Amino acid sequence: MKSKLTTIAALGVAAVLALSGCGGGSGKDSADGTVTLKMVESLTNPTRTDTLKKLLAGFEKDNPNIKVDLISPPTDSADQKIQQMLQSGKGIDVVEARDITVGSFGANKWLYDMSADLDGWEGWDDLTENAVNYSKQDGKTYYIPYGFYGLSLFYRSDLVKDAGFDGPPASWKDLITQSEKLNDPGANKFGYAFRGGANANSNAVAIIEAYTADQVDKENAFLLSNGKTIFSAPEAQTAMDDYLELFKKGSPPSSVAWGYPEMVQGFSNGSTAFLLQDPEVIATIKESTSVKEDQWNVAPLLVGPAGKAIQPVASAGWGIAQSSEHKPEAVKLIKYLAQGEPATTFSKENSLVPILKSAATDPFYSTGPWAAYVTMTENPDTYISAVQPRGVAWWTEWIKKSDGELQRVLTGKMTTKELLTSWDTYWSEKLAG
Amino acid sequence: MAFDAQRTVTRSSETGSASPQPPKEYRHKKRFNARTAWTLAGFMAPAAIFVAIFTYYPMISGSQMAFRNWNLNDLSDTSWIGWGNFVTLFENPEFGTIVRNTVVWVVGSLVPQVVIGFALALFLKRKFRFRSGYQALIFFPWAVSGFLIGMLFRWMFNAEFGVVNDLLMKAGFIDTPIPWLAEPGFAMTAIIIANIWYGVTFFAIMILAALQSVSDEMYEAAAIDGAGKVRTLFSITLPAIAVTLGLTILLRIIWIFNFPDVIWAMTGGGPADQTHIITTYMIKITQEGDYGQASALGLIVVFTLMLFAVFYLMAMRPRKAKR
Amino acid sequence: MIDKQSIFGRVSKITFLSICLIVTIFPLYWIVITSLKAPGAIYELPLKYWPSEISFDNYIGLFTKSDFGRYMVNSLIVATVASTVATLISLLSAYVLARFQFAGRGAVMAAFLLTQMIPGFIALGPLYMMMSNFDLVDSKTGLILVYIAICIPFCTIMLRGFFENVPDALEEAAMIDGCSRLSALFRVLVPVMMPGIAASFIFNFVNCWNELFLSVTLMNSDENKTIPTALAGFISSFNIDWGSMSAAAVLTVVPTLAIFAFASKFIVQGLTAGAVKG
Secondary structure, eight states: OHHHHHHHHHHHHHHHHHHHOOOOSSOOOOTTOOEEEEEEOSSOOHHHHHHHHHHHHHHHHHOTTEEEEEEOOOHHHHHHHHHHHHHHTOSOSEEEEEHHHHHHHHHTTOBOOOTTTTTTOGGGGGBOHHHHHHHTGGGOOSEEEEEEEOOEEEEEHHHHHHTTOSSSOOBHHHHHHHHHHHOBGGGTBEEEOOOOSTTHHHHHHHHHHHHTGGGBOTTOTTBBTTSSBGGGSHHHHHHHHHHHHHHHHHSOGGGGGOOHHHHHHHHHTTSEEEEEEOTTHHHHHHTOSSSOGGGEEEEOOOBOTTSOEEEEOEEEEEEEBTTOSOHHHHHHHHHHHTSHHHHHHHHHHTTOBOSBGGGGGOGGGGSGGGHHHHHHHHOTTTEEEEOOOTTSTTHHHHHHHHHHHHHHHHTTSSOHHHHHHHHHHHHHHHHHO | OOOOOEEOOOHHHHHHHHSOOOOOOHHHHHHHHHHHHHHHHHHHHHHHHHHIIIIIHHHHHHHGGGGBOOBTTBOSOOOBOTTHHHHHHHHOTTHHHHHHHHHHHHHHHHHHHHHHHHHHHHHHHSOOTTHHHHHHHHTGGGGSOHHHHHHHHHHHTOTTTOHHHHHHHHTTSOSSOOOGGGSHHHHHHHHHHHHHHHHHHHHHHHHHHHHHTSOHHHHHHHHHTTOOHHHHIIIIIHHHHHHHHHHHHHHHHHHHHTOOHHHHHHTTTOSTTTTOOHHHHHHHHHHHTBHHHHHHHHHHHHHHHHHHHHHHHHHHHHHHHHO | OHHHHHHHHHHHHHHHHHHHHHHHHHHHHHHHHHHHSOGGGGGOSSOOSSOSSOOOHHHHHHHHHSOHHHHHHHHHHHHHHHHHHHHHHHHHHHHHHHHEEOTTHHHHHHHHHHHTTSOTHHHHHHHHHHHHHTTOTTOHHHHHHHHHHHHHHHHHHHHHHHHTTSOTHHHHHHHHTTOOHHHHIIIIIHHHTHHHHHHHHHHHHHHHHHOOHHHHHHOOSTTTOOHHHHHHTTEETTEEOHHHHHHHHHHHHHHHHHHHHHHHHHHHHHHHHHHTTO
């Protein structure tokens, strides 16, 4: 009796094992010639995944013999996972490459150079200059951007007005003044949604670049035109001291640990009045129930004492794994996403700076929160575009290092002077090779 | 693996010898032994194979990266660099903080877990109404994953919307919210509180189990001798469960040492890298792509724990003999 | 005098047990409350300890916006199969380690103990490569195999303790009756050790059910994701969806709580049997 039971149990286990076995993730092609592409995204969020799935459905409809499986790892560990997949060379065809990952992916020969496939592609003519430049870095096409990220200031128009200010802050000094006025910790109301957590370095670099805007090398925004790093400039010291004041007097104390999600939440749940972020956030704030549509707006990036700012352009896009066995189909998909309706839909629904020239005449981009972006593109001498060295192999190392040190400054374990010296040494040594 | 099928001496083998059995022939026994050996090898095989393939192979394969320049951001040069990764680690000014944090994390979590767990087990030992219902409820933390516990406490310790600050303010302990996860000292406290909450139950269960295996006669004898509660605790209860307690604590130390989940979810090692323990720091380096350094750190962990376990067990031995 | 003392004892016992209960249960309470607040209401101040309006939006969203039902089924399959197989395999190895003295026995025990000291992250990369070569990435079978391997060492150590408390006259008698060693083990020993086996099984199940890092590493598609991966997915690049996460957490904890409610006596009983020998 008992042994019978054991046998049954063992059989049951075997059956479940057999049933649950779904084979590997190699994307074997079925007999009818259908090709399955595995596409892996990195900057995952639910809304974006929905949009992407919609676009992929359209692609599959146009190409009945191609199927696309979208893989959406938790964004926190996505790039690490992508690295593993690329290294193993299996289960990945189309991949989301970011300006900060493409350098190392390319160096490891994990990405396929699409130059030859895209030679004479009709889509090139529709792309903005920026999009073309980013697609053809160092003569190689590792990815085509789907959009650009750039900083602008989200602000609470109602609070600014109630506090008696004429308009949103235009410079970092204004921001400090207004944030200090609006800061009221007792009521859980704060001025600025400070970035002290993950990627805190980005906004610190933004203020340093604004203060040194006159002298920044446009080809490498971490350098001055005299060849020294921006961190060595005396203006950088002023910038960091102001930045620390902004944190101490105008920001929530808990923002030492705030990364992207916490900052955006701090603004969208109504606890802070200012937020310096990518346009991507527009969609999120529109969904907020705590902040109504008429309570907020977007202003251009903050300028430094000389009235100028450096706009650090960041980008991400779709590339192809070197190991992919379906490169022609993958190229087809990437072309599809970079053209016409799909490209427009993707950048609009995710609020990205678009890659298509046609967007310039699109009313969508000249109204409401987008107006600030138009202002910035129309005044290239005030809002200077400069390239940050985001593609270097040591970028992740830099992020971790600089984030840690910035937090040390915020928690009083390091001075701004020590921080700048450390950053100056780091980049001087790295760039010297 | 050689099986010579020599029986361990247990009290049951004494029972066996007491029962009348015909003496076995030498030859017969030997043949029997060889067959048994194959059976036993067959019994051991599945476990050995699984552990070898899915644990030891990746681990050993991962260990060799510790001696190579293995950085996923640039794999063009993966040459052997000897102890280079270890040197880099030891030269890192943060290494001291991380080691200190690890000790604080282990001791700070363990001691309250043992003390509260022990008290809980003592109270749960005697039957009372609703005891099994109470047990089921109190087991709850054990059912939650480390990651989820981290997220849950991160939400409760949220400076602006967290319930901890709200309760403290309502109770009048503080006037302004504490930025729990933004200030190194508070952040360390918060993660340890979360870990204590998680671990008390485990100890309570293990100790309760041990207590219930102490025979009632011993207590009765103590009662007849007129021993008080405190004396009974120290002269009967503690010695009786010392071995179980010792082993449980050892296992627990190893686990807490190797338990990054809660910290990773709550603070990610921040602010300013001030709440990193060795294993969270390892995740951090892995995410930066430096697998060489991460493996080196992993090896340091394995050897530290091994040494610790050996010394710990040696220190426990005399107590075992006394029993 | 004696009366007073026992009253004091009772009061302190009740106080202590109540505090423990409240502290233990409060986070559960809070997560349930958070999950029942409407998405915007999570950020309302002053904090509400009971939602002014109970909303099931977070739960509905889980099943409409994400495939949470499928994740739950996946977790259930993976955890059940892995913990069952691991318990069976460990039963065999624990029996050998408990009953027989052989060269290398100490080494096997040490090798099993050592697995507990290895930080998992050292092995993740190579493990991924190996699984990828076997075509076992993004497959439930692959995850199950790895989980089995992870459960075996501790489960073996635990079960060994239980075996040592059962006299070996039992299976000896059965074997004299003509049973093979295997059937003796399952017919005679297993029934006696049932509480211990149940405790080990539950221990394995909870570990597999909650495992995050391996699942994130090895699973890709929505079809194969398990609950912990889905939970981690609620942290998107610019939002931590506390509402959905709380709802998902509640649903995740319910099955394990149910097992505990059903088997808490079993667990203590089981562990009691193994505890002394440790």
